[in-house]
Amino acid sequence: xxxxxxxxxxxxxxxxxxxxxxxxxxxxxxxxxxxxxxxxxxxxxxxxxxxxxxxxxxxxxxxxxxxxxxxxxxxxxxxxxxxxxxxxxxxxxxxxxxxxxxxxxxxx
Amino acid sequence: xxxxxxxxxxxxxxxxxxxxxxxxxxxxxxxxxxxxxxxxxxxxxxxxxxxxxxxxxxxxxxxxxxxxxxxxxxxxxxxxxxxxxxxxxxxxxxxxxxxxxxxxxxxx
DNA sequence: GCAGTGCTTGGCGGAATGGCCAAGCAGTTG
DNA sequence: CAACTGCTTGGCCATTCCGCCAAGCACTGC
Numbered sequence: 001x002x003x004x005x006x007x008x009x010x011x012x013x014x015x016x017x018x019x020x021x022x023x024x025x026x027x028x029x030x031x032x033x034x035x036x037x038x039x040x041x042x043x044x045x046x047x048x049x050x051x052x053x054x055x056x057x058x059x060x061x062x063x064x065x066x067x068x069x070x071x072x073x074x075x076x077x078x079x080x081x082x083x084x085x086x087x088x089x090x091x092x093x094x095x096x097x098x099x100x101x102x103x104x105x106x107x108x
Numbered sequence: 109x110x111x112x113x114x115x116x117x118x119x120x121x122x123x124x125x126x127x128x129x130x131x132x133x134x135x136x137x138x139x140x141x142x143x144x145x146x147x148x149x150x151x152x153x154x155x156x157x158x159x160x161x162x163x164x165x166x167x168x169x170x171x172x173x174x175x176x177x178x179x180x181x182x183x184x185x186x187x188x189x190x191x192x193x194x195x196x197x198x199x200x201x202x203x204x205x206x207x208x209x210x211x212x213x214x215x216x
Numbered sequence: 217g218c219a220g221t222g223c224t225t226g227g228c229g230g231a232a233t234g235g236c237c238a239a240g241c242a243g244t245t246g
Numbered sequence: 247c248a249a250c251t252g253c254t255t256g257g258c259c260a261t262t263c264c265g266c267c268a269a270g271c272a273c274t275g276c
Contacts, residue, residue, distance in 0.1 A: 001134060001154055009130040009137075012198045016133070020124035021264090022117040026109060029117075038223060046109055048266055053224055055264095072222055072273055082197035089190040090120045129234085146253060156236055161254055163234090180243055180252055 018062030019083060023047065024055050029087075031065060031078040038074050126170030127191060131155065132163050137195075139173060139186040146182050 001009075019025060023045050030036060030044060038056065042049045056076055059065045064080045109117075127133060131153050138144060138152060146164065150157045164184055167173045172191060173184045 001152060005134070006130065009133045012133050012195065013128055013130045015198045016124055016128035016194070020121055020128045022114065022121045025117045025120050025124070026113070039221095042223095044109060049223070050225080050267080051265060057224080069223090069272085074223060080197065080200065082200055085197060086124070086194055087120065089188065089193060090123045131234095147251095150253095157253070158237080158255080159235060165254080177242090177253090182253060 015062050015064070018058050018064060019086070021055065021058075023052070024059055027052075027055065027076075028059070028064065028078060028083060031076060032081060032084055035068075035075045035077045038076070041076070123170050123172070126166050126172060127194070129163065129166075131160070132167055135160075135163065135184075136167070136172065136186060136191060139184060140189060140192055143176075143183045143185045146184070149184070 019028065026045060027041055030041065036044075038049065038053060041056070042052045045052055045055075056065065056067070060067060060076075064078070064083060065076045066079050068075050068077070127136065134153060135149055138149065144152075146157065146161060149164070150160045153160055153163075164173065164175070168175060168184075172186070172188045174187050176183050176185070
């Protein structure tokens, strides 16, 4: 794997890492339906606001969401709706994995 | 976020986490062109075989690849070709991120 | 200005991840 | 059986991630 190839896969992995957390996936899902302020997302996720803010910073750094301050609130929007397509594939993987778990369980 | 929703996003995150590493993405890419034994992948990735083996175990646990022992070698195959679709979207994210980096750099 | 709200950042402890080396294990070959 | 190959597993260390609390910062309103 040469340096150029390495760099390309590093970049891809960075985006996937940004998405690879349940709370962040949930927020992306919520934001696909429209912008939300941090307070709303905090409420929905059910974690400390500082935690949610840091998750949003991760998504922002990856270019997946953008923030805009309006008045006292900061609104986040989904910049990469195409990431939603991930879910279709992931669901497929999940369905098979679940089936295998059942299979393994029944063997035991 | 109720327990059921939590479980769904946990499951999705698990698959994304399995993919969120440069070496693992590279191996998925290689496997999309056909099966490979661990020794070949080790050679291509350029890491210790034990490291590669552990990465493959992560992909296998997520249901993304499958292994089959034939003779002295273990061959891995891609079970979820749909994960390749991720890359199109990731490329798009990368292109925009790169553009922003340039922008930020030029401002400095 | 000062108190209050909304958000971000710093910091800390605990958990998970990733890499290598070494040891173990299965299958092959002499 | 003994030596060898291909792979996996255990263990260790360094690094990163993740959650909360506390502090700081920006804007609003009294």
